Amino acid sequence: MQDNPYKGYRPPALDKLKECGARVWSDVEMETTGGVFSGIILPRAETADAEHIVLKMRTGYNIGIRADRIVSMTVRGVKEAHYRIPEQEFPYDDSNPNVTLLGTGGTIASRLDYRTGAVIPAFTPGELYGAVPELADVCNLHTEKLFGIFSENMGPKQYIALAEAIGREIEKGVAGIMIGHGTDTMHHTAAALSYMVQDSPVPIVMVGSQRSSDRPSSDAAFNLRSAAYAAAHGEIAEVMVCMFGPTSDSYNLLHRGTRVRKMHSSYRSTFRTIGDIPLATVTPDSLRPLREGVYRKRAGRAVRIVPAFEEKVTMVYYYPNMKPDIIDSLVDNGYRGIVIAGTGLGHVNRPLYDALRRAHDRGVALYMTVQTLWGFVQMYVYETGREIMDLGVVPCDNMLPEAAYIKLGWALGQTDDLDEVKKIMLTSVAGEITEREPHDGYLVLQGGLPEVQDFLKNHMM
Amino acid sequence: MSHDRIYRSLGFRSGLEVHQQLATKRKLFCRCPVGLNNGEPDARVTRHMRPTLSELGEYDGTALMEFKTRKTVVYELLRDSMCTYEIDDTPPFRINQRAVEYAIEIALLFHCNLVDEIHITRKQYLDGSIPAGFQRTAVVGLGGWIPFRGREIGIRQVNLEEDSCREVRDEGHQIIWRTDRLSTPLVEVITEPDLETPEEVSAVNALIGRILRSSGKVRRGIGSARQDINVSITGGTRVEIKGVFRTSYGEALTANEAKRQRALLEVRNELYRRGITTETFEASSVDVTPIFAGGEEDLLPEGFVPGPAVRVVRLNGWHDLLATTTQPGRVFAHELAGRVRVIACLDAMPNLVHSDNPRVFGLTDEIWRTIRHAATATKEDGLVIVWGVARDVETACAEIIDRAREATVGVPNETRQALPGGLNRFERILPGPDRMYPDTDSPPTAISREMVERIAAALPEPLWEVEERLRKLGVSEWEARDLALSPWRDVFEKAASGGLLPVKRLAMILTGHRRAARRAGIAFDSIPPGEMERALELLGRRTLLWPGFVALLVRLADAVRAGNGEEERAGIDGIVKSDRLTPAMGEEIDMLVNTMMKGWTGGIGVDIDAAHRALTGEVVYALGPRADGAAIAKKIGERLRGMR
Known part of the structure; x- marks a missing residue:
């Protein structure tokens, strides 16, 4: 914070600060044409305008004062904020299992950024413990900060680094692994790790929060404690x-x-299992499985890490009236794989046919998923589907579009042989394709129906 | 006024925080309609709150206290009055611009300096009253004033903020809230601690309320305005009394709080005399569950169920102090009981027994001897017994010891809850600036000069100037206050300048009679101003007499309420004509008097005065609203005299 004494300020507000000998964190009294204001000058968000200076008053409130209304400023001192949760050493208990928390950033570990006025990922996992000491009740926590980025900036490099870090932790003999992750692309990363880390002997639990940990109603602590369990x-x-x-x-x-x-x-409650039921419910001190057919925890440290990813893979969300140039331009730009999220059972319109045939002829891997999210791609039902398959588009059963996109990148990262790619794509590695869809795998309760209202009255939402 | 001197000598200081809901249709940070809904909840959500660091990197005392209480928070949801914003599952929408304008107008009415840019701040509340765990609030104006009895009362701040949830129930470790009221826009007007007596607290509170109403931009009705009152005396500390629903309660509440603070300072002085300071203070607690459980049940008084765990706190050297009177009917032990109730969630009262009132529950001397022995206490010590779930009892003991230690300092910083009868009880530790945090979900909003100029140009005339002008016209103090905020103010001023009716009579009609009419269920205020003016004119010209005038107003009010277009079109003159409201004149009275007096013979021994009254009464009754009593009495008098 010492580096820039005028953080976020631009002229004319910046000029006014300099003129008055004040800087960020100065404790000032401002004489303005509209009265006297006093408080501590705070950094300004860079996205905010250049006209105002932000003051934190003794009451704790912030206000903005227009620089051109300020007649004079008396600087009474400096009070710099140290926004930090005291970092505490984790109490080690021999009877507790060892768990590693891998940090990637995101709102489970965030703090205020004065520059942008938004939250940035900045808590070290050690600081997290300072905020959630209950973690020590269930595990001996070790932490490693791999990256500090928003989840939308996660990509193949990070997937691979994460997979390799997981491999190292398993080799060390940990009982379980947690990964702190922003929620926006958590399901992309979850899919990537599902393919890249195979036959893990231990739980690998991704966790984040929808309300940042800087607020009392945050879900971060509950999520973290449940994930730790x-x-x-x-x-x-x-x-x-x-x-x-x-x-x-x-x-x-x-x-x-x-x-x-x-x-x-x-x-x-933004995350949902699609086309199946979740594996279990979990609280900070209990876990209740909901289904059979899961990979169980095993002794030993054997795990297969398959780190690979081809970046020239894309996903196309089909819409009526899509023009063939969309597909053509992807091919011309060197894309090697395209996952289509088609309508209904997996359809696109006829004008795309030529473009798809051309893509196939050029060796581009083409895969079909459904934008309905629930249900299987069923390309034999209608003639359209059969025609599209004839063009070389491969149906992905009930793989979710994102899971298919990640998988295609992973498959093409391993081989150029399209038959091999096809084999990888259609062989379920981690439940991305299921043989059966349970009858309760698709449940979107419709609010307003009397029976649903009854349910809501009798259960916590 | 001698009371005032006493409060001044105590160094009584008080300031007000008046919360007033604004009359917007929609909420402050979402598009839900404003209004309460008492229906069955559609659904419920449960949450828990955790304290977080303030912007400057510190924990707030209140936040930590509320965390200790380990409450499960439940929200009742009703579709019509809330959306996903109210359960903190959607970030705030842009602030309600109408509410911003209303708040600016109110800040200007209080002579505040306006900020140039509104920054939404989060004010932490971990009691669950706001599902986000914080209230979104923003300063709009600072450093204002209002005139009061020849001096100025400082206005420290005018804030625009969202209202909290309504509490449904608070029991043990669960508190239930309803989300309908949440995010209703309100302004908070905070005065400087310039009020010097409890009476001034009520008077200034009422004045602020009237100024707010003079804007015409605030909601009316129960719960639309609430006040917090800050009180301190010399040597004491600022204590906030929360949730005062009526301005008139302020006087008793602040007087009792001043007494409480004086009593706490006396306790501190007595502790000093006994050599107990913050440094030398000693206390401890032991488990005495076995004394109450099993074996010697004969010892226990009937009806005393001590619960699964019992502990006794020993306060060294505190003998006799626990029974020190603090407020009417309250003693120091209530200070301890308040903390135990709120923080340890032991809320079945009484929740403790102490050695200065040993007979509660009929605990025998023998039990007390056993307990004193278990606590290794001497006669000089004070003992407090608490019972309940073990974990809560431990929290309770820690809180009792903390509160007793605070007695060595004097008056702790607390938020206290107003109770009926002017008493108050502990609600929470007074929050400080450490619970403030900028709202990262909302960008700052600049207040444009054009907007301020537009609002300033349309600002209503200052209330005190209106009242002064009315008083100068010759109406009473009470009527001036009434008229200043009345929808009839313009009608009054116009009619008063017309001079057809005496000012006092006019004021009586538009204040006292208006009030009586509304109590009687007549929609007085729905009469169109133009029609009222015309009715007053008819009364002034004696085209209508009082009974006719009253009958006309009732008809007008009914017509408007019933939406009776035809009657409205007929207008006043039509109603006057069709209902024959004009007074009966010469010949008509003559005829009626003649009929009444037919057969009247008079004669010796007849009481002429009584007969006069009786005959007049009959004629007046027959004519109803058209009766001019004075004219009739005169006429009958003449006839009677003529017959003699």
Whole structure:
């Protein structure tokens, strides 16, 4: 914070500060044409205008004063903020399992950024413990900060680094692994790790928060505690996402990494398992499996890490009236794989046919998923589907579009042989394709129906 | 006024925080309609709150206290009055611009300096009253004033903020809130601690309320305005009394709080005399569950169920101090009981027994001897017994010891809850600036000069100037206050300048009679101003007499309420004509008097005065609203005299 004494200020506000001998964190009294104001000068968000100076008053409130109204300023001192949770050493207990928390950034570990006025990922996992000491009740926590980035900036490099870090931790003999991750692309990373880390003997639990940890109502602590329990004591050794079940903080769900999707822009209970049921419910001190057919925790440190990713892979969300030039330009730009999210059972319009044939002829891997998210691609039902398959488009069963996109990148990262790619794509590695869709795998309760209202009256939302 | 001197000598200081809901249709940070909904909840959500660091990197005392209480928070949801914003599942939408304008107008009415840019700040509340764990609030104006009894009362700050949830129930470790009221826009007007007596607190509170109403931009009705009152005396500390629903309660509440603070300072002085300071203070607690459980049940008084765990706190050297009177009917032990109730969630009262009032529950001397022995206490010590779930009892003991230690300093910084009868009780530790945090979800909003100029140009005339002008016209103090905020102010001023009716009579009609009419269920205020003016004119010209005038107003009010267009079109003159409201004149009275007096013979021994009254009464009754009593009495008098 020492580096720039005028953080975020531009002329004319910047000029006024300099003229008055004041800087960020100065304790000042401002004489203005509209009265006297006093407080501490705060950094200004860079996206805010250049006209105002931000003051934190003794009451704790912030206000903005127009620089051109300021007649004079008396600087009475400097009070710099140290926004920091005291970092505490984790109490080690021999009877507790060892768990590693890998940090990537995101709102589970965030703090205020004065520059932008937004939250940035900046808490070290050690500081996280300072905020959530209950973690020590269930595990001995070790932490490693791999990156400090928003989840939208996660990409192949990070997937591979994460997979390799997981391999190292398993080799060290940890009982479970947690990964702190921003929620926006958590399901992409979850899919990537599901393919890259195979036959893990221990739980790999991804966790984040929908309300940043700088607010009292944050879901971060509950998520972290539940994830810690699943990692330390859970019997399910898969790549999973651990986030709120209902919006109440009563229990979390463990979702399989390839079947999970963020379904709401802001709800706490945003993650849902699509086309199947979740693996388990979990709380900070209990875990209840919901289904059979999971990979169980095993002794030993054997794991297969398959780190590979081809970046020239893309996903096309089909819409009526899509023009062939969309596909053509992808081919011309050197894309090697395209996952299409088609309508209904997996369809696109006839004008795209030539473009798809051309792509196929040029060796581009073409795969079909459904934008309905729920249900299988069924290209034999209608003639359209059969025609599209004839063009070389391969149906991906009930793989979610994001899971298919990540998988195609991973497959093409391993081989150029399109037959081999096809084999990889259509062989389920981690539940991304299921043989059966359970009858309760598609449940989107419709609000307003009397029976649903009854359900809501009798259960915490 | 001698009371005032006492409060001045105590160094009584008080300031007000008046919260007033604004009359916007929609909420402050979402598009939900404003209004309460008492229906069955559609659904419920449960949450827990954790304290976080302030912007300057410190924990707030209140936040930590509320965390200790480990409450489960439940929200009742009703579709019509809330959306996902109210359960903190959607970030705030842009601030309601209408509310911003109303707040600016109110800040100007209080002579505040306006900020140039509104920054939304989060004010932490971990009691669950706001699902986000913080209230979104912003300063709009600073450094204002209002005139009061020849001096100025400083206005420290005018804030625009969202209202909190309504509490449904608070029991043990669960508190239930309803989300309908949440995010209703309100202004908070904070005065400097310039009020010097409890009476001034009520008077200034009422004045602020009237100024707010003079804007015409605030909501009315129960719960639309609430005040917090800050009180301190010399040597004491600022204590906030929260949730005062009526301005008139302020006087008793602040007087009792001043007494409480004086009593706490006396306790501190007595502790000093006994050599107990913050440094030498000693206390401890022991488990005495076995004394109450099993074996010697005969010892226990009937009806005393001590719960699964019992502990006793020993306060060294505190003998006799726990029974020190603090407020009417309250003693120091209530200070301890308040903390135990709120923080340890032991809320079945009484929640403790102490050695200065040992007979509660009929605990015998023998039990007390056993307890004193277990606590290794001497006669000089004070003992406090608490019971309940073990974990809560431990919290309770820690809180009792903390609160007793605070007695060595004097008056702790607390938020206290107003109770009926002017008493107050502990609600929470007074929050400080450490619970403030900038709202990262909302960008700052510049207040344009054009907007301020537009609002300033349309600002209503200052209330005190209106009242002064009315008083100068010759109306009473009470009527001036009433008229200043009345929808009839313009009608009054116009009619008063017309001079057809005496000012006092006019004022009586538009204040006292208006009030009586509304109590009687007549929609007085729905009468169109133009029609009222015309009715007053008819009364002034004696085209209508009082009964006719009253009948006309009732008809007008009914017509408007019933939406009776035809009557409205007929207008006043039509109603006057069709209802025959004009007074009966010469010949008509003559005829009626003749009829009444037919057969009247008079005669010796008849009481002429009584007959006069009786006959007049009959004629007046027959004519109803058209009766001019004075004219009728005169006429009958003449006839009677003529017959003699």
